[in-house]
Amino acid sequence: MNKSELVEMIAEKTKITKKRAEDVVNLIFDIMVDAMVKGDRIEIRGLGSFVVKEYGAYTGRNPRTGESIQVSPKKLPFFKVGKELRERVDQVEHKEEKPPQT
Amino acid sequence: MTKADIIEQIYEKVGFSKKESAEIVELVFDTMKETLEKGEKIKISGFGNFVVRQKRPRIGRNPQTGEEIEISARKVMTFRPSQVLKAALNKGASEA
Numbered sequence: 001m002n003k004s005e006l007v008e009m010i011a012e013k014t015k016i017t018k019k020r021a022e023d024v025v026n027l028i029f030d031i032m033v034d035a036m037v038k039g040d041r042i043e044i045r046g047l048g049s050f051v052v053k054e055y056g057a058y059t060g061r062n063p064r065t066g067e068s069i070q071v072s073p074k075k076l077p078f079f080k081v082g083k084e085l086r087e088r089v090d091q092v093e094h095k096e097e098k099p100p101q102t
Numbered sequence: 103m104t105k106a107d108i109i110e111q112i113y114e115k116v117g118f119s120k121k122e123s124a125e126i127v128e129l130v131f132d133t134m135k136e137t138l139e140k141g142e143k144i145k146i147s148g149f150g151n152f153v154v155r156q157k158r159p160r161i162g163r164n165p166q167t168g169e170e171i172e173i174s175a176r177k178v179m180t181f182r183p184s185q186v187l188k189a190a191l192n193k194g195a196s197e198a
Contacts, residue, residue, distance in 0.1 A: 001137050002145045009133050014126060024116060024126050029149045031111050035103040037190055042103045047131050048181075052191060075191040077150075079181030088139045089154055090177045 003029075036077055048082040105131070138179055150183040 001009075003025060011021040032050065035042050042050040052075050060071045081089070105127060113123040134152070137144055144152040154177055162173040 001142055003147055006130070006133060006137075006144070006146075010126065010129055013129055013133070016126070020116075021126075024112060024118075025130060027112060027115060028108060028127060028130055029146055031108050032103075033149065033187060033190055035107075036187070037193075040103050044105050044131055047135060048179075050181075077181075077183045077187060077191060079150075079152075079183075081179045081181075085135055085138065085179060088135065089141075089179045091139075 044082070046082055046084040048085060049080050051078050051080065052076070053078055141177065146184075148184055148186045150181055150187055152179060152181055154179050 004022075007018060007022045007025050010016075010025060011018045014021070016024075032042055036050060036052050039052055041052075055071075055074050055076065057073045058071050060069050061067065062069060109120070109124045109127045112118065112127055113120050116123065118126065134144055138152055138154055141154045143154060146152075157176050157178055159175045160173050161170055163170050
């Protein structure tokens with residue numbers, strides 16, 4: 001599923017227009033990006049949390065050539081899946097294993 | 103930041119009532135959860151991809167006792183941030 005499919009599903013499930021749904025979906029992700037840019041941690045109960053980790057400068061190596069290169073400081077976002085979603089993602093597997101009728 | 107903060111900002115910026123804003127935000131996250139639960143991935147351009155991966159069983163080890171145990175096959179969800187998100191986080195800093 002991509003963002004426009006998500007937008008369509010939201011529009012279908014509510015009474016709002018596709019345009020409005022698109023605005024809201026875009027805004028939700030923009031709000032989350034802004035929070036991460038500020039270094040905020042985001043916690044969505046049931047889904048998971050986003051954390052930005054900061055790395056200092058270090059000397060890395062090109063694994064192919066062995067050449068040393070200086071890696072500048074950087075920030076990377078990480079997502080930790082929440083308990084509810086982690087269990088839901090894994091559970092379907094076990095349900096599917098049981099009925100092989102179809 | 104929590105879901106409540108996102109709802110508050112949607113309310114301020116979109117002109118829905120607080121109740122409507124809450125319902126839509128909940129619906130977006132619920133729809134995402136339902137999609138991932140089905141094993142389907144979600145690609146949000148400019149943000150990142152949420153992918154469900156099938157892991158095979160493997161032998162793990164209790165780091166405290168050294169005891170070997172089988173870690174069962176399972177599905178896990180991973181997030182791969184988009185280049186756009188990574189660039190946004192490093193804007194200004196990486197140019198130095």
